[in-house]
Structures are given as C-alpha cells and as structure tokens.
Amino acid sequence: MTALIGLLLLGLLLSTAVPRLLARARWVEREPVLALLVWQCLVVAVLLCCALGLLLAASAAMPELRALVFTGAPHGVEAAYGLQDSEGWGRLSAAVLAAGALQTVLALTREVRAAKATRARRHAQLESRAPELPESIEAARGRRERLVVLESVRPEAWSLPGPDSRLVVTTGAMRQLTDRELAAVLSHERGHVRARHHWLQQFARALASGFPGVGVFREFRDQVEELVELAADDRAARRHGRHTTALALAELNLDRGVFGSCPPGLAQSPKRVDRLLAGRPRLTVPHRLRLTVVALCAPAAAVLLAVAPGLGSLL
Template identity: 90%
Template structure:
C-alpha cells in the first residue's frame, strides 16, 4: 500500500507545514490574488489526497470495487499497488475518510443553504426599503449588477452577490465621499461580485466547519476573508488610484474600522489604508510565475503519487 501511505503522508505534510510557510510569507499582501490561488491549490491538493486515499482504501477493502477500478489496466498494475492483502487497513482508512467526506458534504450543503437564506432575506429587506419600478427592472436585465441607493445618514456601501446582484450605497456615503472616492468604493464592491468571492468564502467556511480540528482549513477561511478584501482594494486602486481608494476607505469607516462587505473584525481598515498608501510594487513576472508553478505542483504531486505505482510497473 505504498501509494495509500504516501498520499496520507503528503496530505499531512501539506495540511501542517505549508500553511505555516504561507502565513510567514511576506509577498502575500503584495499579491493577494496570487495568494488566493496558492491557498486554493493547497486546499485542492489536501482534498485530492483524501479522495484518492479513500479510493485506494475502498479498493483494498472491497475486491469488487478493486476489480472495477483496475478494469482494463495493463498486467501488473493492480499488483503494484499491493491492495490484495490489506483489507483490514483498507476498511479502517476507508471508514475514516468516508466519514470525513460525508461531514464535508453536509457542512458545504449547510453553508450554501444558510448563505442563500441570508442573501434572500437581505434582498427582500433591500426591496422593501428601495422598491424598484417596473421599467427599472426591465432595464437592469442587461446589466451585470444594479446600483441601489438607500436613505441613511451613515456612510455605507456593500454588495449583495448572486444571480441578481446589487451594489448598495447610502445617501450618507453620497454626501461624504467625492465622486472619485465613491467610484473607488463601488469598484471595490464590484470586484467582490465579479470575482465570485462569496463562493470562495462559503467553501472555506464549510471546510472549516466540517473539519474544526484541521488547521489548514481554518487558516484557509481566515486568509480568504482578508485576501478577498485586499484583492478588491487593489482592483479599486488600479482604476482610481491608491490615494483615492485609501481616502475612501478611511472616510467610509471613520466609526467602524471595517471596509466593504466583510463581517466586522475580519479586515481592519487602518492596516489596509497603510498598505494602500505604502504602494509597494508587485512581484516581478518571473517571481509570480514561479509561485504559480509551485502552487500548481501541489495537486499535481497528489495525482502523480496516486498513479506512480502503476507507471513504475510498466517500466
């Protein structure tokens, strides 16, 4: 069972060592989009290790499944995996991994249903506070998102993602922000909607809830909550300038300390303002390419480790 043991060890290594290295990396704040890609590749690699381990363990425990998995494989491939005499270990590993998979599926389903219910409730509340005219509904069908203005003295702006997405801004924000600052705020929120950041946040929350004791998933959830805000900040800064975006961030959060649609406490505006004003340059293209290749190597290593015994048996 070398492939099964190797996949379990690789998953353990990726879920313990890699998150610590990423947490210490200094380039993350300079390249939040790339950092999100690296985190996603890391999590996909861990999940691949679990899924492929489950497949091999179940194949060891169930001869019928093993015959199905290796149907049509060249001579010697099935024997190379050493699953014939490992039914006991196979049953144990398959039971543990299957329980984890079911827990993840339940957590993801619960998270998606909860997020949809919250989004529907917020849409209903928004509609009751700012009802739309029939012609406005018809005209908005050709747009990717709609802008809604609410009467409130408090300067706020947020996004409601989904098929019928909204960008919401209050009259307090219209009065307090300049035109360029308001454009930066809306660009920030538009970045959340168009990059589908809510999907990433739901998936990370589901994994953290499904595996509360696994550090890589809780770190993934925390990092996603921060990195999506930095990525949206950078989108606004590229279009409207770093200083304008920083001023808008400060103006709209004078009494809150939080910018955008993230929950309070997840992204502190002073740190983000300092980051925008510092204006540190992006990583060079070769550096970004190397990091991308390293990130993609993680899931590729899991797949390669799973098929390695079969490949070796043919040479």
C-alpha cells in the same frame, strides 16, 4: 499500500507545514490574487490526497470495487498497488476517510443553504427599503449589477452577490464621499461580485466549520476573508488610484474599521489604508510565474503519487 501511505503523509505535510510558511510569507499582501490561488491549490491538494486515499483504501477493502477500478488496466498494474493483502488496513482507512468526505459534503451543504437564506433575507429587506427601478431603465445602465441607493445618514456601501446581484450605497456615503471616492467604493464592491468571492468564502467557511480541529482549513478561511478584501482594494486602486481608494476606505470606516460588506473584525481598515498608501510594487512576472508553478505542483504531486505504482509497473 505504499501509494495510500504516501498520500496520507503528503496530505499531513501539506496541512501542517505549508500553511505556516504561507502565513509568514511577506509577498502575500503584495499579490493577494496569487495568494488566493496558492491557498486554493493547497486545499485542493489536501482534499485530493484524501479523495484518492479513500479510493485506494476502499479498493483494498472491497474486491468488487477493486475490480471495477482496475478494469482494462494492463497486466501487473493492480498487483503493483498491493491492495489484495491489505483488506483490514483498507477497511479502517476507508471508514475514516469516508467519514471525512461525508462531513465535508454536509458542511458545504449547510453553508450553501445558510448563505442562500441570508441573501434571500437581505434581498427582501432591500426591496422593502428601496423599490427597484423598471427593468427597461436598469437595462439602459449597461451594468451587470444593479445599483441601489438607500436613504440613510450613515455612510455605507456593500454588495449582495448571486444571480441577481446588487451594489448598495447609502445617501450618507454619497454626501460624504467625492465622486472619485464613491466610484472607488463601487469598484471595490463590484470586484467582490465579479470575482465570485462569495463562492470561495462559502467553501472556506464550510471546511473550517466541518473540521474545526484542522488548522489548514481554519487558516484558509481566515486568509480568504482578508485576501478577498485586499484583492478588491487593488481592483479599485488600479481604476481610481491608491490615494483615492485609501481616502474612501478611511471615510467609510471611521466608526467601523471595515467596509460595509465585511463582517466587523475580519479586515482592519488601518492596515488596509496603510497598505494602499505605501504602494509597494508587485512581484516581477518571473517571480509570479514561479510561485504559480509551485502552487500547481501541490495537486499534481497528489495525482502523481496515486498513479506512481501503476506507472512503475509499466516501465
């Protein structure tokens, strides 16, 4: 049972100490895309620890499953895990981990259904306010996302992700922004759609709502909400300039504090404008590679820890 205990301890370490280090890291704002990768690797590693721990615990509790798991394994591999003498401990661990897995599935299902219902409602509202152009005209635009213009004095821009994505901009925004600023705003929203940020946000929200007492999932949700905005800002800045993007952000959010696609309070406009105007350089390529390798080591460590007893018996 050393593998199971090791997986549980590794999951505990990754879900407590590492998120605190990431939250204090100064490089995160300079590399939001890399930071998103690091957070995803961390969460995947925690979930792998739980999933592999559930498999080992269930194998200890149920001899039939244990025989199935180790079917075809070389002699001595099954004995190396010591599951035969841990049936009671295995049942308790399997019950706890199985409850967590069920909670994860239910939370993710609720989040996906709620997001689909919200998108359907917003699409319906959008169609009633702005009828779509014929498909032949839309196809000539050469864009994967349809652009919709709404009549409104309030300057706003947002995106509706999904299979039939939309980029929405109001006439107020078109009157208030210059052509370059408007292009930067649309590039920001297009970045959300093309990077599938809504999938990552749904996953993060589902984990946070399913396990409100687990700090790593709560921190993951909060960081994702902020980092996707920084990543979209960088996309717009690369194409249209930092100053143009910062001016567009400020113009759109004089009375809101965030871009139109973001819930109020999640990503503060002054902080994002200051970041764009500061123009801090990116990390060097070797530094980014080192951080990527370290991030990928987290899920790899969970897998290696699970198979270590079996590999040790073969040596």
